[in-house]
Amino acid sequence: xxxxxxxxxxxxxxxxxxxxxxxxxxxxxxxxxxxxxxxxxxxxxxxxxxxxxxxxxxxxxxxxxxxxxxxxxxxxxxxxxxxxxxxxxxxxxxxxxxxxxxxxxxxxxxxxxxxxxxxxxxxxxxxxxxxxxxxxxxxxxxxxxxxxxxxxxxxxxxxxxxxxxxxxxxxx
Numbered sequence: 469x470x471x472x473x474x475x476x477x478x479x480x481x482x483x484x485x486x487x488x489x490x491x492x493x494x495x496x497x498x499x500x501x502x503x504x505x506x507x508x509x510x511x512x513x514x515x516x517x518x519x520x521x522x523x524x525x526x527x528x529x530x531x532x533x534x535x536x537x538x539x540x541x542x543x544x545x546x547x548x549x550x551x552x553x554x555x556x557x558x559x560x561x562x563x564x565x566x567x568x569x570x571x572x573x574x575x576x577x578x579x580x581x582x583x584x585x586x587x588x589x590x591x592x593x594x595x596x597x598x599x600x601x602x603x604x605x606x607x608x609x610x611x612x613x614x615x616x617x618x619x620x621x622x623x624x625x626x627x628x629x630x631x632x633x634x635x636x637x638x639x640x
Contacts, residue, residue, distance in 0.1 A: 515562035578627030
């Protein structure tokens with residue numbers, strides 16, 4: 469079952485980047501293998517970061533919302549596969565379960581060298597910039613090189629954490 473899930477992720481990207489006209493929606497033509505996959509995988513368990521606003525998060529009502537949630541809702545409607553959120557988990561727990569193969573897909577995970585050891589990635593469907601946040605009185609930090617020898621607070625198992633692990637001169 470797990471070896472077929474990366475295909476599902478590829479399907480998701482194809483659907484997302486296909487332009488849809490409100491006047492006439494294009495019909496998705498599935499291959500026999502894709503039809504079989506959909507039949508045998510009617511539910512995909514997704515792992516989400518409950519506080520990754522605005523991309524994905526769990527709101528005050530306990531609902532999965534955000535940019536990624538909107539994409540998945542459209543995909544679910546078009547493909548007919550239910551996207552089921554693994555509930556009541558923090559990001560570190562979600563990440564570890566995905567590494568162990570107990571969660572099928574992480575729909576809003578950024579690609580890093582470390583993560584490529586565990587997951588297959590498609591082209592991104594959304595791009596964002598990373599920033600360094602410091603006190604407004606701090607004038608000496610203008611980039612990653614300026615963090616040499618300093619301790620940096622970052623969310624464990626986040627893409628920021630993975631990227632910064634590649635810079636041994638920064639203490640995490």
